[in-house]
Amino acid sequence: MLSRSSWLHLRIPFSYFLLPVFLFATAVSPNITGSNLLWSFLIIHLLLYPASNGYNSYFDKDEKSIGGLKNPPPVKKGLYHLALLFDVVAVLLGALKINLTFAVMLVIYGLVSKAYSHPAVRLKKYAITGWFAAGVFQGIFTFVMCYVGINGYGLENVTKVDVLIPGLLTTIMLWANYPMTQVYQHEEDGKRGDRTLSILLGIRGTFIFAGLVFAVAGAGFVMYFNAFTSPKYASAFVIAIVPVVIYFLIWFFKTYRNLDNASFGYTMWLNFISATCLNIFFIYLFLDATHILQLYR
Numbered sequence: 482m483l484s485r486s487s488w489l490h491l492r493i494p495f496s497y498f499l500l501p502v503f504l505f506a507t508a509v510s511p512n513i514t515g516s517n518l519l520w521s522f523l524i525i526h527l528l529l530y531p532a533s534n535g536y537n538s539y540f541d542k543d544e545k546s547i548g549g550l551k552n553p554p555p556v557k558k559g560l561y562h563l564a565l566l567f568d569v570v571a572v573l574l575g576a577l578k579i580n581l582t583f584a585v586m587l588v589i590y591g592l593v594s595k596a597y598s599h600p601a602v603r604l605k606k607y608a609i610t611g612w613f614a615a616g617v618f619q620g621i622f623t624f625v626m627c628y629v630g631i632n633g634y635g636l637e638n639v640t641k642v643d644v645l646i647p648g649l650l651t652t653i654m655l656w657a658n659y660p661m662t663q664v665y666q667h668e669e670d671g672k673r674g675d676r677t678l679s680i681l682l683g684i685r686g687t688f689i690f691a692g693l694v695f696a697v698a699g700a701g702f703v704m705y706f707n708a709f710t711s712p713k714y715a716s717a718f719v720i721a722i723v724p725v726v727i728y729f730l731i732w733f734f735k736t737y738r739n740l741d742n743a744s745f746g747y748t749m750w751l752n753f754i755s756a757t758c759l760n761i762f763f764i765y766l767f768l769d770a771t772h773i774l775q776l777y778r
Contacts, residue, residue: 484557484559484560485554486554486555486556486557486560487535487557487559487560487563488563489553489554490534490535490538490539490553490554490556490560491531491532491534491535491563491564491567492531492534492535492538492547493527493530493531495530495534496525496526496527496530496531497756497760498752498753498755498756499526499530499619499623499756500526500756500760501651501756501759501760501763502619502620502623502624502627502651503521503522503525503526503627504759504760504763504764504767505624505647505651505759505763505766506624506625506627506628506631506647507627507631507763507767508763508764508766508767508770509628509643509644509647510628510631510632511632512632512633512634513631513632514633516578517578517579517630517631517632517633518631520574520578520579520630521579521583521627521630521631523574524571524574524575524578524579524587524630525571525623525626525627525630528567528568528570528571528574529567529568529571529587529590529591531564531567532564532565532567532568532571532591532594533564533590533591533594533595534564535560535561535563535564535567536561536564536565536568536594536595536598537594537597537598538553538556538560539556539560539561539564539598540598540599540600540603541598541669541673542556547666551745551746568587568591571587571591572584572587572588572591575587575630579629579630579633580629580633580635582629582634582635582636583626583629583630586622586625586626586629587626589622590618590622590623590626593614593618594618596614597611597614597615603675605670605675605677606673606674606675606676607676608676608677608678608680608681609678609681611677611678612656612659612660612677612678613656615655615659616652616653616655616656616659617652619655620648620649620651620652620653620654620655620656621645621648621649621651621652622648623651624644624647624648624651625639625644625645625648628644628648643709646705646709647705649701650698650701650702650705653694653697653698653701654695654698654702656694656698657691657692657694657695657697657698658691658695658752658755659678660677660678660679660682660687660690660691661679661687661688661691661748661751662748662752663677663678663679663680663687664679664684664687664688664743664748665743665744665745665747665748666679667679667680667684678690684736684740684743685736685737685740687743688729688732688733688736688737691729692729692733695729699718699719699722702715702718703715703718703719706718710766710770714766714769714770717762717765717766718762721758721759721761721762722758722759722762724754724758725751725754725755725758728750728751728754729751732747732751735747
């Protein structure tokens with residue numbers, strides 16, 4: 482359980498790529514406390530996500546690059562127990578430090594993530610179902626879970642339009658990004674019999690599909706900020722994603738000419754640029770919309 486291999490497969494730094502969902506939920510939260518913000522962040526990013534990563538790695542047993550690990554070491558039995566331990570600790574802390582609603586949502590997220598890779602269900606092998614489930618549970622479900630944790634709310638406080646719409650936008654964004662995380666894994670996925678959406682679409686088709694869905698997501702974010710916040714945030718969002726669009730288009734043209742460019746390295750750079758731009762934007766949105774910096778002037 483304590484082997485270096487098992488800890489590497491938790492891929493804790495990979496949580497950085499999922500941080501925009503948490504920061505977006507923070508930016509639109511009306512009842513933030515320092516304690517809830519800290520605990521929900523630690524539980525989700527240092528326990529829940531790594532547990533999911535480790536569990537998936539245990540059943541996938543990839544021999545080539547996976548998200549966050551260019552050269553994954555062989556999987557050991559201890560990884561399975563370590564991932565379950567992280568899950569249990571996450572749920573216990575969620576109940577003790579936040580509330581029961583948050584803890585239950587952590588359990589549901591953990592169960593769905595296990596269904597994604599466990600051979601008895603293995604949602605990953607179904608192109609459309611796997612893609613849809615990943616977008617919903619890493620998108621709107623996680624957004625609502627973060628919102629509950631950050632604010633200490635129950636479910637009765639999260640069924641409002643101004644919560645559900647940004648949650649849905651995160652899902653659409655993830656539906657655009659998710660096939661891109663599979664574009665370099667066709668060989669590995671194919672060996673296990675997994676028919677991912679990227680395999681179904683093909684490499685070039687994956688880029689075209691992701692670009693179209695990303696355009697829908699971007700338009701949705703702009704309309705949301707114009708309608709619910711301020712046009713200046715819509716403009717700031719567009720500026721923030723310009724580096725992502727430029728990188729994506731350059732990579733697309735390179736890959737269109739040579740499919741070998743659909744590689745781990747290019748994928749990780751897309752994830753890093755996208756996450757960094759969105760993280761910066763959502764931090765700006767939080768600081769500016771809450772006027773928190775004015776307290777220190």
